[in-house]
Amino acid sequence: MIIKSSTKDYQVHIEEDFSFFESLLQADNALFVVDKKLLGLYEKELFGRIPEDKLYVIEALEENKTIETALSVCERMTEIPGKRNARLVSFGGGIVQDITGFAANILYRGIHWSFVPTTLLAACDSCIGGKTSLNYKSFKNLLGTFYPPEEIYICPRFFFTLSQRDFESGLGEVVKFNIMSGETGLERIETQMEGLLARKPEVVEEFLRTSLAFKKDFIEEDEFDRGVRIHLNFAHTFGHAFETMSRYEVPHGTAVAMGMIMADRVSLHRGVMEEDICCRAERLLKKIIHVDLEGIDWNLDEVIKAIRKDKKQIDDALTCVLLEEGMKLKVVHDLKREEIETALKEMLEVLS
Ligand SMILES: NC(=O)c1ccc[n+]([C@@H]2O[C@H](COP(=O)([O-])OP(=O)(O)OC[C@H]3O[C@@H](n4cnc5c(N)ncnc54)[C@H](O)[C@@H]3O)[C@@H](O)[C@H]2O)c1
Ligand SMILES: [Zn+2]
Incomplete structure (x- = not known):
């Protein structure tokens, strides 16, 4: 499925198994942002293969959906060569999506971003539409932009562990x-x-x-x-x-x-x-x-x-x-x- 957008059209791939992970691993200049719980569940099968210096882990809590977390992702990206050619590859639900989408949007005025939604909510709904939102103090989703990922990979196998x-x-x-x-x-x-x-x-x-x-x-x-x-x-x-x-x-x-x-x-x-x-x-x-x-x-x-x-x-x-x-x-x-x-x-x- 292709979604038309004024920034860029983007593709949603629905995958039977985890073989798509191989191609994501090969991406140059990439930082992998992974939901902490997901990392624990799929470390052996998937994430254990990501080198430590290319891995950023986020605990999926509303308290962490802040500008500070997004800025900290940006800071880690400065260690990745490639600058505007750098890529964020994120795995998780709506919380990880909102943080990484925002960071990908503001860093160098926009870098490449691939997203793998792993909750049913993110896969069926939030992964398309391009909205990114962060909480500020007690204000839920106060800050936000529009910045869709370039590509989305959905593998329904992830839903079994929800x-x-x-x-x-x-x-x-x-x-x-x-x-x-x-x-x-x-x-x-x-x-x-x-x-x-x-x-x-x-x-x-x-x-x-x-x-x-x-x-x-x-x-x-x-x-x-x-x-x-x-x-x-x-x-x-x-x-x-x-x-x-x-x-x-x-x-x-x-x-x-x-x-x-x-x-x-x-x-x-x-x-x-x-x-x-x-x-x-x-x-x-x-x-x-x-x-x-x-x-x-x-x-x-x-x-x-x-x-x-x-x-x-x-x-x-x-x-x-x-x-x-x-x-x-x-x-x-x-x-x-x-x-x-x-x-x-x-x-x-x-x-x-
Ligand atoms: N940007 C948008 O368009 C949009 C739309 C709707 C909601 N949202 C935001 O999304 C957030 C909610 O997203 P969500 O419901 O996807 O939840 P989430 O990101 O909070 O994840 C829910 C829980 O599922 C766990 N998890 C993720 N993948 C898993 C897997 N495969 N197996 C087991 N556990 C897994 C997480 O660790 C977490 O504990 C809210 O912050 C909401 O504001 C954004
Ligand atoms: Zn909703």
């Missing part, structure tokens, strides 16, 4: 893409959900491909997120709020899955979504949301305060993306407090 929590978080985005695609998407994922949960390789690969294909249309039409791309924010207004409120105990994709229940409930009460669709979506979402609800303060004012912090909020009226008649996506700017209150109450009932 924890249930991280696999389910990735499924949150996968279910989202299918629900956003309307009746056909909903039906497709209903019939295949058990295979997905069992991580059946052929099923996971099918959903990997359809998720990326769905996102591709939006990011190619609106690379810099000024127009139609906002639709990809379906469920995220609420999702981002839940991530913050849980202090990132609830991972991104799971928070988005919860946000979908909220968005659908708002649509249901506005009379723009059939009850049958809403219930079918919830049946799927319940299978992938395992969250300690007691650990979060569900005070309505806290929820609204957290929603207001979302980057897509432009003024006093609350904005979100909903599914309306015929499961069509629509941006609305008139989300009301009472609607959030009802949807929240119902989401908590559905999940308890």
Whole structure:
């Protein structure tokens, strides 16, 4: 699959096995940035072959997704000859992606970057679209640029070692893409959900491909997120709020899955979504949301305060993306407090 971008078109390769690693190892002037947990899991099979002076290890924690880490990657790159011809090759999930994408963008005003997403979330969603984000103090994703990798290698074999929590978080985005695609998407994922949960390789690969294909249309039409791309924010207004409120105990994709229940409930009460669709979506979402609800303060004012912090909020009226008649996506700017209150109450009932 090729993704068109104004900086450079880039290729997404889906690989059966790890043989692609050979060609990455041969890259000249490369620094390999690897997720610490991943390094431990695949040291023998893969990463043990990277010379120590070409290896930079990152622990995938939100606290490490900072400008300091990105600068430290840049500093290590100064030891690599080649300068503007130097290359970052990174392996990991969204955290490693965000740090290395940012560093690759600012160093010498842009160097080569290859990315190997190893979480389901990064592979099915974040690896394309070119966004890079860093946290600053308590501000999540405050700093960011657009800088896609030159090439992306996805090997679904990596997903076997993901924890249930991280696999389910990735499924949150996968279910989202299918629900956003309307009746056909909903039906497709209903019939295949058990295979997905069992991580059946052929099923996971099918959903990997359809998720990326769905996102591709939006990011190619609106690379810099000024127009139609906002639709990809379906469920995220609420999702981002839940991530913050849980202090990132609830991972991104799971928070988005919860946000979908909220968005659908708002649509249901506005009379723009059939009850049958809403219930079918919830049946799927319940299978992938395992969250300690007691650990979060569900005070309505806290929820609204957290929603207001979302980057897509432009003024006093609350904005979100909903599914309306015929499961069509629509941006609305008139989300009301009472609607959030009802949807929240119902989401908590559905999940308890
Ligand atoms: N840039 C974007 O477009 C974009 C989009 C969505 C999310 N994000 C960001 O991505 C981050 C979340 O990304 P994520 O969910 O991929 O998580 P992550 O990078 O936090 O990784 C989750 C966990 O999985 C582990 N891991 C990675 N690969 C593994 C493997 N193959 N086997 C076992 N464990 C593995 C990591 O060590 C970590 O513990 C957030 O910071 C979010 O803001 C960025
Ligand atoms: Zn997301």
